[in-house]
Amino acid sequence: MKPMIYLWYITLKNQVKMSLRKPANLLAIIFFAGYFLLMLWSFANMASDMKLQTVDIAPILSFFVVLYTPLNLATYAKRKGIVFKKSDINLLFTAPLPPKLIMLFAKIRTIWADVLISVFVSCAGVLIFHVSFWKVLVYFLFTTVIKQVLETSLVLILYTSETLKDGQRKLISISIYIILAVFVLSVGVCILTHDFEVLSARKIMENTFFQMVPFIGWNVAFVFMLFSEVTVVNVIGSILYFATAVVLFVIAKKMKCQGEYYEDAMKFADDYEEALKKSKKGEAAVIGKKKKYLQKTIEYKGTGAKAIFYRQLLEYKKNRWFIFGLGSFLYLLFGVGIGVIAKLIPEFGELQELKCLILPAAMAYIAFFTSGYRTKWATELEHPLTFLIPDSAIKKLWYATLVEHVRALCDGLLITVPAAIGMGLEPVYVLLSIFCCVFLNAGKNYTELLARYISGKNAIGVVYTLVKMVFQGILITSGIIGGLLGGIFTGFTKMVLILTGVNAGLFVIALIMASISSFLFERMDCAE
Amino acid sequence: MLEIRNVTKKYHKTLAVDNVSFMVNKGRIGILLGPNGAGKSTLIKSIAGLLKYNGEIFINGFGARTLEAKRIFSYVPELPAMYDALTIKEHLEFTIKAYGLSEDAYQYADELMEIFELSDKQDKFGNELSKGMMQKVSICCGLLIKPSVILLDEPMVGLDPKAIKTLKEKILQLKEQGTTILLSTHMLEMVAELWEDLFIMNQGNIMGTFAKENVGNKDIEQIFFDMTGGENV
Numbered sequence: 001m002k003p004m005i006y007l008w009y010i011t012l013k014n015q016v017k018m019s020l021r022k023p024a025n026l027l028a029i030i031f032f033a034g035y036f037l038l039m040l041w042s043f044a045n046m047a048s049d050m051k052l053q054t055v056d057i058a059p060i061l062s063f064f065v066v067l068y069t070p071l072n073l074a075t076y077a078k079r080k081g082i083v084f085k086k087s088d089i090n091l092l093f094t095a096p097l098p099p100k101l102i103m104l105f106a107k108i109r110t111i112w113a114d115v116l117i118s119v120f121v122s123c124a125g126v127l128i129f130h131v132s133f134w135k136v137l138v139y140f141l142f143t144t145v146i147k148q149v150l151e152t153s154l155v156l157i158l159y160t161s162e163t164l165k166d167g168q169r170k171l172i173s174i175s176i177y178i179i180l181a182v183f184v185l186s187v188g189v190c191i192l193t194h195d196f197e198v199l200s201a202r203k204i205m206e207n208t209f210f211q212m213v214p215f216i217g218w219n220v221a222f223v224f225m226l227f228s229e230v231t232v233v234n235v236i237g238s239i240l241y242f243a244t245a246v247v248l249f250v251i252a253k254k255m256k257c258q259g260e261y262y263e264d265a266m267k268f269a270d271d272y273e274e275a276l277k278k279s280k281k282g283e284a285a286v287i288g289k290k291k292k293y294l295q296k297t298i299e300y301k302g303t304g305a306k307a308i309f310y311r312q313l314l315e316y317k318k319n320r321w322f323i324f325g326l327g328s329f330l331y332l333l334f335g336v337g338i339g340v341i342a343k344l345i346p347e348f349g350e351l352q353e354l355k356c357l358i359l360p361a362a363m364a365y366i367a368f369f370t371s372g373y374r375t376k377w378a379t380e381l382e383h384p385l386t387f388l389i390p391d392s393a394i395k396k397l398w399y400a401t402l403v404e405h406v407r408a409l410c411d412g413l414l415i416t417v418p419a420a421i422g423m424g425l426e427p428v429y430v431l432l433s434i435f436c437c438v439f440l441n442a443g444k445n446y447t448e449l450l451a452r453y454i455s456g457k458n459a460i461g462v463v464y465t466l467v468k469m470v471f472q473g474i475l476i477t478s479g480i481i482g483g484l485l486g487g488i489f490t491g492f493t494k495m496v497l498i499l500t501g502v503n504a505g506l507f508v509i510a511l512i513m514a515s516i517s518s519f520l521f522e523r524m525d526c527a528e
Numbered sequence: 529m530l531e532i533r534n535v536t537k538k539y540h541k542t543l544a545v546d547n548v549s550f551m552v553n554k555g556r557i558g559i560l561l562g563p564n565g566a567g568k569s570t571l572i573k574s575i576a577g578l579l580k581y582n583g584e585i586f587i588n589g590f591g592a593r594t595l596e597a598k599r600i601f602s603y604v605p606e607l608p609a610m611y612d613a614l615t616i617k618e619h620l621e622f623t624i625k626a627y628g629l630s631e632d633a634y635q636y637a638d639e640l641m642e643i644f645e646l647s648d649k650q651d652k653f654g655n656e657l658s659k660g661m662m663q664k665v666s667i668c669c670g671l672l673i674k675p676s677v678i679l680l681d682e683p684m685v686g687l688d689p690k691a692i693k694t695l696k697e698k699i700l701q702l703k704e705q706g707t708t709i710l711l712s713t714h715m716l717e718m719v720a721e722l723w724e725d726l727f728i729m730n731q732g733n734i735m736g737t738f739a740k741e742n743v744g745n746k747d748i749e750q751i752f753f754d755m756t757g758g759e760n761v
Contacts, residue, residue: 086609096598
């Protein structure tokens with residue numbers, strides 16, 4: 001274990017050193033430390049306000065058990081959650097170290113979150129709930145030792161055993177799923193047999209059936225035994241938990257492992273790093289899932305910059321959902337939601353014409369919310385070919401964003417039509433709302449280039465995100481100013497002019513951004 | 529000595545390596561050649577113990593997956609990957625710890641960093657290194673353990689001319705010291721003066737095995753293209 005301890009220690013030491021070098025990271029550390037203290041303080045206030053007795057800590061701690069344990073079990077059942085990096089593969093897997101030990105090391109790397117929660121809970125236990133110190137100490141040891149022994153042994157058995165056949169491993173995974181199903185069922189049964197009242201969650205957790213659910217229930221049983229009262233059920237549950245930990249530990253220790261799991265770990269490491277790379281760039285990525293494309297063709301009806309448009313169109317044609325993505329779904333969801341709420345809540349009618357401003361506000365919210373997701377336009381800036389195509393910058397900018405404008409038009413329709421039906425908007429508002437969506441997204445696209453130009457090489461860093469936010473803020477503010485100007489001219493009586501003002505503001509700023517972008521396009525570095 | 533006996537590797541229904549057997553004797557330099565998709569990388573990863581396979585692989589008589597084999601075996605991967613938060617020096621120190629090497633290894637680590645021109649960059653972190661520098665670190669880690677058997681997968685890719693020359697010298701030096709070397713490369717000209725045993729691989733099979741002393745004046749390029757019928761490496 002010495003080499004792993006060395007690796008862990010040096011990594012931690014250097015990471016702290018590197019973090020302190022960057023002010024942004026230092027700020028994040030201060031923020032999280034502050035957050036930790038704030039949480040403690042809020043809990044203290046809450047505990048004081050609610051006059052919680054010592055006994056009340058049991059359901060709170062059980063809540064953490066219920067929150068995390070099923071999630072962990074489901075991950076282990078799928079043989080996921082233990083991540084090896086490519087560097088582990090090159091330097092650890094080939095070293096003369098027992099493969100089981102390497103897996104143990106990888107699992108231990110994941111428990112820091114558990115340990116942090118335990119520290120937090122233990123501090124809260126002593127300082128806020130005034131639980132006796134020995135109980136908190138026992139709880140801390142339980143979560144950081146016994147629980148980890150049980151889970152780590154389970155991981156070792158599921159991931160690394162070479163005596164287990166695939167069928168047997170599957171059987172264990174199915175058993176875990178059955179345990180999870182029993183857990184859900186037990187919650188259901190408890191809810192049905194109790195009235196909904198303030199303490200129903202506690203009653204669920206105290207229920208015999210619930211405390212007999214393997215792993216999750218047994219863990220809760222131990223918490224209740226320690227912090228609440230000792231009952232036959234929670235004693236049995238606790239004994240079963242400890243016994244399981246011991247049995248699994250012995251099995252894990254004795255089983256044969258020569259490193260056959262390396263192949264799966266290697267595949268997972270590749271998929272994980274790929275997904276990580278994508279998510280850093282703001283792309284949606286599911287580990288291990290390769291995007292499938294349809295077989296499609298396209299006829300290029302033009303040369304030069306136009307080719308960018310046709311290539312993008314071809315890429316979208318190969319997508320199962322064509323140009324529609326997560327953003328489109330959100331627009332539709334908001335549209336339907338606004339429409340339904342408008343129909344269901346009679347007070348909505350009192351808003352009268354003001355309700356037409358709900359849509360631009362919702363659009364701005366979605367535009368901000370989805371700003372982390374990359375569009376085709378963003379990827380275009382990483383292709384050297386985009387810069388090399390012999391055509392003018394303005395044409396390249398136009399054709400490289402044309403599909404995005406069409407997408408914005410479709411998104412505008414998706415949010416506006418259902419919302420307009422629900423709210424009973426007049427056609428002129430429908431039209432103006434759709435335009436608003438187009439101008440807003442056009443501006444958003446150009447902020448991408450401006451932010452990249454200003455942040456330079458750090459196109460996925462904090463500076464880039466901040467600059468992008470500033471430009472998006474300018475964009476939305478221009479819409480608001482446009483709306484206010486429209487309102488001032490009409491004494492805020494004609495909503496059509498206010499909405500037209502919003503559109504004009506967005507259009508003008510999008511146009512300015514497009515002009516600056518086309519100028520900078522020739523002068524910027526290719527992102528990759 | 530590196531011995532591969534009837535190694536077969538399948539990815540679902542795809543047969544990547546088909547019942548391959550060959551041997552590289554002590555103090556010999558074996559070259560594994562083949563076109564893209566021939567199964568070289570799969571075979572190399574199998575030897576390094578990173579893949580499950582059918583058949584047997586022995587390193588100086590020890591099963592490739594045993595700790596005894598790993599103690600005397602080095603692997604320099606085609607795509608080096610470093611720990612982001614570890615410096616070059618710390619990567620070498622980690623190797624010393626992982627292989628349980630003696631204190632003398634620290635001095636050897638310094639020598640390796642010197643000859644691969646890494647001394648002035650030894651405090652650079654893994655995430656600050658270029659691909660070429662990563663490759664140099666990876667080679668240094670591989671050499672540091674003074675292996676009995678070393679496996680080098682495309683080791684010259686990304687290296688500058690001086691580092692290539694240094695690596696070649698090191699390989700010859702290792703050979704003189706009795707190390708068994710298996711090197712996989714696309715660059716025929718890079719191994720022209722190094723090779724002793726040649727294994728030409730295609731479609732998961734070893735198409736031909738040649739020993740330098742048995743081929744007369746034929747050079748490696750001629751042998752390869754005669755065997756593969758002009759197919760690209």
